[in-house]
Amino acid sequence: MFFQQSYVIDKRITPRFIRYERVDLWIGIVLVIIGGVAMMGFAAHTFAGKPEFGNFADAGAVAAGMEKYFGRLPAVLFAIALIDACVIGASAVLLSMAYALGDVLSVRHSLHRKPTEAKIFYALYFGLIIVAAGLVLTPGTPLGLLTNLVQTLAGVLLPSATVFLLLLFPSISEWQILGLLGGGTALGVMIALGVKAFERRIGVSAQDEPPLDLGLRDSWRMPALHQLAPARITLLNKVWMLVLRGYLVIAAGLLLFKLFQLATAGALAA
Numbered sequence: 001m002f003f004q005q006s007y008v009i010d011k012r013i014t015p016r017f018i019r020y021e022r023v024d025l026w027i028g029i030v031l032v033i034i035g036g037v038a039m040m041g042f043a044a045h046t047f048a049g050k051p052e053f054g055n056f057a058d059a060g061a062v063a064a065g066m067e068k069y070f071g072r073l074p075a076v077l078f079a080i081a082l083i084d085a086c087v088i089g090a091s092a093v094l095l096s097m098a099y100a101l102g103d104v105l106s107v108r109h110s111l112h113r114k115p116t117e118a119k120i121f122y123a124l125y126f127g128l129i130i131v132a133a134g135l136v137l138t139p140g141t142p143l144g145l146l147t148n149l150v151q152t153l154a155g156v157l158l159p160s161a162t163v164f165l166l167l168l169f170p171s172i173s174e175w176q177i178l179g180l181l182g183g184g185t186a187l188g189v190m191i192a193l194g195v196k197a198f199e200r201r202i203g204v205s206a207q208d209e210p211p212l213d214l215g216l217r218d219s220w221r222m223p224a225l226h227q228l229a230p231a232r233i234t235l236l237n238k239v240w241m242l243v244l245r246g247y248l249v250i251a252a253g254l255l256l257f258k259l260f261q262l263a264t265a266g267a268l269a270a
Contacts, residue, residue, distance in 0.1 A: 012112065014218060046069055056144055061144070063075045094125060188243065192239075196236070
C-alpha cells in the first residue's frame with residue numbers, strides 16, 4: 001500500500017491517468033498470482049511423497065531438490081526466476097519503506113530529486129539495501145526462518161489476512177477458524193450497532209457535506225499536510241481503532257511465540 005500510493009505520486013501523473021494505473025495494478029496482480037500458483041504447483045509436484053515434503057529450509061534447498069528429482073535445467077530456471085523476483089521485490093519493499101519514512105519524517109522523498117536534494121531519503125534507501133544485503137550474505141543466517149517470519153509479519157499487519165495467519169498454527173481446525181471469523185464478525189456488527197444507537201441517543205450526527213464538483217477531479221492536487229484540517233475521529237472510529245490495536249497485540253504475541261518455538265527447535269536440532 002505504501003509503495004502503490006508513493007510511486008504513483010512519484011510518477012508525477014495527474015488524476016486523469018488513475019484508470020490506467022488501475023489497469024496496470026490489475027495486470028501486475030494477475031501476473032504475480034499466476035507466478036505464485038505456478039511456484040506452489042511445481043514445488044508440490046517435486047516434493048510430494050518425498051522426504052523433503054513439509055521440511056522447507058530455504059529457496060536454495062528447493063532448487064537443489066528440483067535438480068535432484070528433475071535435472072539441472074528446471075533448477076537453473078527456477079533460480080533465475082527467483083533472483084529476478086527477489087531483485088524486483090527487494091527494490092519495491094525497500095523503496096516503499098524509504099517512502100514511508102520520508103512521509104513520517106517530512107523530508108523530500110522522490111526519485112525525481114537528485115541525491116543532493118533528498119539526502120535523507122537516499123541515505124535511508126541505500127542504507128536499507130546494505131543492511132538487507134549484509135544479512136543475506138552473512139554465513140549461517142537462517143534465511144528460510146527469516147523468509148517465513150517476514151511473510152508472517154505481513155499477515156499480521158494486514159487484518160484481512162487473518163485466516164492465513166491462523167493456518168500457520170496446525171492445531172487449529174477449519175471449523176475453529178470459521179468460528180473465530182464468524183464470532184469476530186458478529187461481535188463487530190453488535191459493537192457497531194450499539195455505538196450507532198448510542199450516538200443517535202445523544203444526538204450525534206454527521207455534518208452535511210457540500211456537493212462535490214466532479215469537474216475538478218482531473219485537476220485536483222493533494223494539499224500540503226499543514227493545510228489539511230484535522231481528521232474528525234468519531235466514537236465508532238475510536239472503537240475500531242481499539243479493535244485493530246487488540247488484534248495487532250494478539251497477533252504479534254502469537255508471532256513471537258512461534259518465533260521462540262522455531263528458534264528453540266533449531267537450537268535443539270543443531
